[in-house]
Amino acid sequence: MTFVKRYLIPRLIQYVLVIWLGITIVFLIPRITPNDPVMRMIGELRGRGSTLEPGSMDGIIRDLTEMYGLEGSWLDQYWAFWGRLFRGDFGVSFFQFPTRVNKLIATAMPWTLGLLLTTTAITWTLGNIIGGLAGYYSRRSWSRVLDAVAMVVRPLPYYIFAFMLLLIFAYVVRWFPITGGAPLGAIPTFTWAYIRSVLWHSTLPAASLMILGGAVTFQTMKLLVQNINAENFVQYAKLGGVKESRIVGKYIIRNALLPQITGLALSFGQIFSGALITEIVYGYPGLGMLLYRAIINGDYNLIMGITIFSIVGITTAILFVDLTYPLFDPRVRYI
């Protein structure tokens, strides 16, 4: 009960407050920028040649304001927003009117989750295993080669690296497609042929994320393991004749994993923001471009819809790590 009273309940209150504060800030920020969604749509329509006679502009502004639900004060809009949110409704997208925000997110989310959950999990797992081994066996030649490769790859700007992969594998050897998440004309179906084509299209985006991300995880883990390997308790264990596998697994890797677990949780939380540059280079669908376009167009409801996932995702991931940390680190106690 002490844990519940002294830690869990205050932590859960903090969790709810952080989410509320995050959502409120995201509600306010687009409204204090000079990007008015009504004006943005008028500018867009006017720029695209639609019939917007100067003399009828007041009427158009009035109609759009009403249609977007932007009448009334910010406070009125704020209450209306929370009312909708509790019903699980983010409202309509202004720029993609009258498409609902829920639908837009539901369409893009599987692509982002499919790509980023997989690549984050694989990158983290492989990066840590290989980095851990390379750190422990840091004098071996293969460890040095891997370290050298990581040193070369890691500083490369992501855009350049992603485009280099595209150039080599989509143009020079032509193993993979140049753009898109699926072939032209392919309609999404739950068939092996479609799934295979999606995997084929995802290979380069995934590879670009995994190689660069993996290099970072590898180097971080390698350095952590090298440092822990030099600690007295590890030396003592070695001198004490503890089995090498036990030293590596229980003494070194377990300790080195602690900051990596926090990093993993944050990475999972950030998935909901999408991978904008990946989406741009490979023409891959996802939340990144949806969010970018929403910000550019002052599409308040869509910004709110996507960022709420991000805020809740990151906050929940941190809460999860906080609560489960004692499982990974016996030194941590909440009572």
Next chain:
Amino acid sequence: MKESRKKLSRREFLRSAAVFTTAMVATACTTPTPEIIKEREEVPIEVTRVVEVEGERVVEVEQVVVTATAEPAPPKEQAPAVLGTFPRSETFIARILTGRVGSPDNFNFWVGWKWNDRGLQNLAAEPFWTVDFATGDIINGLADGDPTYNADFTECTVPLRKGVAWSDGEPFTAADVVYTVEALKEYSGFNAHSFFVDNVDEVTAVDDYTVKFELTKPNSRFHTTFLDRWGCTRIMPKHIFEKEEDPVQFPFNPFVGCGPYKLHSFDPQGSWTAWERREDWDKSPTGIMYGMPKPKYVIYQYFADEGAQILAQLTHQLDVAELSADGLKALLAQSKTSRAYQPTFPYVVNNDPCITGIRFNTARPPFDNVDVRWALVLAIDIVEYTSIAVDSSGTLSAVHVPHLGPYPRDYIRPMQDWLKSFTIDVGNGETFAPYDPTAPQRVADYARSRGYIFPDTPEFIEQAFGLGWYKYAPEIAEKLLLKNGFSKNADGKWLLPDGKPWKISFMSGTVLSNHDARNAAAAVQQWKKFGIDAEMYATEHGDGLQATGDYDVSGGWPAQEPWGAGPDLYRVLDLWNSAYIRPVGERTQGHYSRWSSDEMDAIIKELRETDPFDTEAVIAVGTEGLKEAVRNMPGIPTYGYIGFVGWDEYYWTNWPGSENPYTQPYTHWPNFKYTTPFLQPTGM
């Protein structure tokens, strides 16, 4: 049975990995060597074009000889026969200009923005009329001729084309037009709702193929709401929309139009939209006028990255690429089958009905002072300016319409004498004639000095570089500023009349390859050289900031874009109407320069009262409008909008290039449907 397997040692593995990596890098480095072809040759080609014979449009085939870069070498490899699920040789692939489609399953383009350039406006929909800025003509689509007005412009009657059917087979009649206008008036969710409420009292079908609009007030340009210039009021199929309880929420999927293509399929993620030629294409205005569209399928595809576009065209997966200047150079250097709009320098599409340049916020000092605006014009060396902005490839215009279509004939050439005699008051009784008819030749000479090769005929120089611009006269600019109380400090930097340093913040968008940013970069460099502390300010919020007057100078259009066809400049001039100006802080309804004058108001009023089909009268009033704009220079026109288009000739030929401009050259413009019957399959 134990399988015999050779174990791979660690060293062998590392060696193999190193060899593989080296091979990949080496392969990447051996892409085709860039080969910029500079030799010119006379090339005979067969062109198909549309000519008017006794008022009828007739298609004719002709052999012409053009000066071109060396003929592309034969393709070195066979491209895949099927791309996705489409037979490649029957499929035409272009890029969606406006990006990934946000609402791919919604085609109701009367509400909000529906990515109309994904094939809606350019393949499947048909307007009453369309401007063709390449020929300067207005093409009748669903209309069967020009509209007629009564004497006081309160009634407008439009004849409709017979024999047209919607893509679901229902006939198109005046009832569709009446329904559309009544629906637009009834539902406030439609973009054009306010316009039709404000302007149309009643619409009636005189018969099945004639429609009459009774207007709420005199409006001699009412019909232009149906004139497609990258957007207009389009007609709804009554038999579909009338069944919907709320036509604003109706997604209109599948799209039904009177264009020659019908919806085939689309990507739920908005990456592509595919269209298929109608079996009854001969019941579309395109088919009736020009014959069968050649591609069976047309796909509009999204490319977020220019590099991906280039790679797609190099592998024959994209027929039309729209690039930056550097992107086009890279494509032409790498591709054996791609061509540009012009066969020689400047390569670019230089006939687009927009004049780029510099826009002043005339509501903010010191840009409210015409002398200051003129000083900033004269501080520009246009040769350096166009070199910085567009590598000397822009067509100059000294007036506020671009040098293309009907404008050189109707305005720019006839105004030459006036421009040459036009003077500005420099002070102390001194005047200065700023116009320089030699500017285009100077730009051409500079381009040639940099190694570019192109014809040296007066016709080519005018077509490529224009008829004139303004002198580089910093000493006159200095006099104009001194006359208005400006001064220079010890460092040679300009100070405002109140003694503070003169800083100019030049606003542009964040896409630096766009022309607002190109003009910004060039102007800032020129004004810095003149001693002004100018800087670029890139923002995503440019439209809102300009609309509310929160800026100094921007790279937005210096004047409203003209129609691009026909002589009427009402669209250009009316936006300078003082009635539309709102106080700074509120969104202005007119031009973002917030400039107007009593003289311009009088010209606009006269133009409103002039029959838009009285060519001579329209040109006379329009010319006065352009003169008033030059005198006041609310924005500086520099060069016409240029596009960097790469056409792949692997699958399709007979592009509307500069040697054969039978129609406008873009795939995102509504007229692209009129290009499709002229494209020739190569049979690859």
